[in-house]
Amino acid sequence: MRRRWMFGAAAVVLLFGVGVLFLTERPLTVNVVQAEQDVALRIYGLGSVEARILSRVGFEVGAALTGLAADVGDRVVRGQELATLDPAEQEARTARARAAVEANVAALARAEATVARASTVLAQRQAANQRQQGLAQRDVTSIQRAEEAQRDEDVARADLAVAEADVAVIRAQGADAAAALQQENVLLARHRLSAPYDAVIVTRHAEAGTVVRAGDPIFTLIAPETVWIQAYVDEERAGQLALGQPGTIRLRSQPQAEFQGSIARIGLESDRVNEERRIWLTCTDCPQPLYLGEQAEVRITTGNRNSALMVPEVAITGFDGHRGRVWLVRDGRLEQVELSFGARDDRGRVEVTGSLPDDAAIVARIPQGATEGRRARTRTTP
The missing domain is CATH 2.40.50.100 (RNA polymerase II/Efflux pump adaptor protein, barrel-sandwich hybrid domain)
Structure with missing residues (x-):
């Protein structure tokens, strides 16, 4: 009985060992990356329709x-x-300012007439004074009358100076009244709103x-000619952007159609919270009218490769944006190597720039149970 129990236990252990050996040593079937021809490198961005003006x-x-x-x-x-x-109140202010200007014109005319009168009186006083001074020199008239004539001339000259000063004051008041009228006219004109462009x-x-x-x-x-697409691009990919690069635009209201555009502006300030950079694209064939705020997806073509090896980012471990480790299949076995990478595309793939070992293929998806040296069978990734 004891011997039968021992044989049973040994059989269980043997079967377990065979199972473990089968699970750990059987060849893994893995998808590998193949070189692609005529590869377009694109960057994805999400934004909306906006207007520059x-x-x-x-x-x-x-x-x-x-x-x-x-x-x-x-x-x-x-x-x-x-x-x-409603201009009624402002029209009343304007009329009041206009009346002040007209009153000033009348006051100026009166003041100028006073100047003319004072000038005439001064001329008379000057002539009379000259006669009295001549008579006084010949002792024909008294010195008192000569002094009175001189006094009358001085008073007439002072009256003329006062009249001329009044004219200057009224003219200054007239300039102030004209400026006030102009101000009221400007305010009246502002009761009408006009298109600035x-x-x-x-x-x-x-x-x-x-x-x-x-x-x-x-x-x-x-301004309808300034409508464009504002989009946000991940900072990790924004380094490949440049003015003038072409892009495709897909509007949310027309998901079945693609429109053509190009980068017209790249923002100089990134979003510090979302770590995104803003770009603006002009559209050459977008339908009219465009609706402000409508969501739009853009894909910017940053370059083209005649041939490239594009690896999914999920297949790279320890990726820092330039270098990372990938699994290879070489001579039928798995191994890990570090490679350098370059441009990215809008499908979450990265271009391999470092050289691969001979007869090696990069694993597109890391399989469960992958270990160094394990046997593997390859198939092309779809």
């Missing part, structure tokens, strides 16, 4: 809206009237009858 326009003064002459989707030209405010109305923020304050937006405008 976008303005939220409103009045520089506050009042009640009396009319709006444009609506969402309208195309307007530079200087076209968009909206008006040829634009398309994107949003209408207020309706007639609303009392608005200075600076409140009434319309949002865009």
Whole structure:
């Protein structure tokens, strides 16, 4: 009985050993990477439709809206009237300023007439004084009368100086009144809102009858020729970007279509939280109209390779963006080596730039149970 038990235990151990040996030593079937021809290196980015020139326009003064002459989707030209405010209060101020200018004109005319009168009186006093001084020298008249004549001339000259000073003061007041009138006219003109450039109305923020304050937006405008795609690209891949690189654009509303564009601007500041860089692409054949804020996917072509070995990033361990370790199949067995890598594509693959050992193939997916020296059979990755 004891011998039978020992034989049974030995059989179990033997079967277990055979199983372990089969599981650990049987050849693994692994997918390997093969060189590809005419490889396009692309970078993926996600963003939205935006406009380079976008303005939220409103009045520089506050009042009640009396009319709006444009609506969402309208195309307007530079200087076209968009909206008006109730001008009654400002018109009254303008009329008051205009009346002040007219009153100043009348006051100036009166002052100038006073100057003319004072000038005439001075001429008379000068002539009379000259006669009295001549008579006094010949002792024909008294010295007192000569002194009175001189005094009258001095008084007339002083009156003329006062009249001329009054004219100068009134002219200065006239300049101030004219400036005040100009200011009121400017404020009156600001009760009319005009388009600052040829634009398309994107949003209408207020309706007639609303009392608005200075600076409140009434319309949002865009220059339609400046619509472009703003996208965010991972900083790890952004080093390959350059102005003018072509790209494809896919709009969320038209996922079946691809449109062509190119990089027009690369942001000089990255997003510190998400570690992304902003780029802007102009689109050459996008459908019209484009809708601001619509999600868009972009793929930027950063280069092309006539032939390249592209390895999935998931197959690289310890990858630092330049070097990492991969599994190889060489002479039918697995081994790990360190390689250098270069450009990436939008499919999560990296270009091999370091040289491979002869007759070696890179494993595309790390198989379970991979160990150094284990036998392996290869098949091409799909």
